[in-house]
Amino acid sequence: MASVRPRYLPLPYQDSPESGRLILRDGTTATIRVTQPEDRDAMARFFASLSDESTARRFFSLAKPGEKLINVFCDSSNSRAQLSLVVTRMSENETWIIATSTYVARDETTAEVAFAVHDQFHGKGLGTLLLERMALLAVANGFVRLWAVTSVGNQPMLNIFRNSGFECRTKMDGQYVEVDLSVIHSAASVARAETRDRVWTTASIRPFFQPRSVAVVGASRSPSNLGSRILNVLVTNRYGGPIYPINPNASSIASIPAYPNVRDLPEAPELAVIAVPRDAVTNVIDDCAARGVKAVVVITAGFAEVGKDGATLQRRLVEKVRGYGMRMVGPNCMGLLNTDPRLRLN
Structure with a gap:
């Protein structure tokens, strides 16, 4: 496992990278945490609720993930091999998963990452927040790069990668784009995170004033x-x-x-x-x-x-x-x- 000591560090979280509160772009909040085996039913329900378009962007097909893959998403016991996060929100006294991300090790220093956000929460910054957390957790577990593949038409996800502040390299492969991110925080990535935190926090308290x-x-x-x-x-x-x-x-x-x-x-x-x-x-x-x-x-x-x-x-x-x-x-x-x-x- 590589020892990573970045020169730049983002602002500390109120809780921890593994769990805590998020402030979304619209000023509302949500809860983020590492997955547990008990999340299987909620995770299956989340993927079942995605539109065909969102499903295809995540899995490159319209097929919903089966029980075996759901079990993988809900097993974060060995963070050097894989780790998943879920974002939750309550509705009518029941907690629902509204977004999730997973990284899986490709080699000693690189992990493949993927994201899914419920259609009702598109445009609220969840992909950006998940990438930020995944980067911190990946570095903490010895990874220095995140790799992803997405479709050419998935511009929202491509924009998240390109606007992250991380060094980003892309390569076209037919209808798909390979993305390679260096997740060691730089001055640019920290500045973007701090600006986003100020702007979104301001949005969250505006309804009071x-x-x-x-x-x-x-x-x-x-x-x-x-x-x-x-x-x-x-x-x-x-x-x-x-x-x-x-x-x-x-x-x-x-x-x-x-x-x-x-x-x-x-x-x-x-x-x-x-x-x-x-x-x-x-x-x-x-x-x-x-x-x-x-x-x-x-x-x-x-x-x-x-x-x-x-x-x-x-x-x-x-x-x-x-x-x-x-x-x-x-x-x-x-x-x-x-x-x-x-x-x-x-």
Whole structure:
């Protein structure tokens, strides 16, 4: 095994190269980790859900991978021989694989790599993020080059390789392109990774500070109700976007049409402010995720600040929010203060 000591190192991850959180191009989040044998059913379901085009780009045929190949993808026990990563996202309280990548050793210093991304998540930067992680893990296991083959028409994948910042060599072979990457980080690859991280992180917090619409979950007609006070502040400060009070027992609040559930809204609000009893918060998170809310501010108290049981609930809440790919401020917080006169969001 070769010992590799690169001159340039990317910014450290919040977690680790093997597992942790990802911020996608659209600002949503996902979870990445090394595969396990228990992933077989989820992996088979993932490949079965791919379109014919995505299947052909991954396997150069329309045939779905069989049980033997699925088992290979889910066996990362010997990272010098092969290793696979999966990216997951929750939907309706169930975790789904939305992307995967695998490298397999070709020789002592080179590994073949391949990627697959669910059609619904094309264009969100998952291929780029997976390549970045695969490069780090390959180097950690003694590989200095990644080799891949893709079709001439697979321009999105070719662009990922060419725009990675890694030294990239390509060779045409009929309808296919062989790609040879040096995965030792250079000044260019580190600069691209750092720029991407800044831009995508900014996108992930924009819904807190520049939401195009806001839902207030827990607003009522009672002036003393915390949700109603939040709604009143938004109205009084003349927030510039649509405001949606959520209350199953009111048709309107403060002369604004109210809706029984976030799922019933005519559009997906970018931000939801949640002020409901503690035990109702996780169900509201489910509703927000189902409607496509990008960020939530949880005003509700009664979590880690009240003891062990509350801390357990808070961990579950955080895991659920992250699993759905949303961002959260809270729980038990005082909300947001934004003095930008163009928005008036306080």
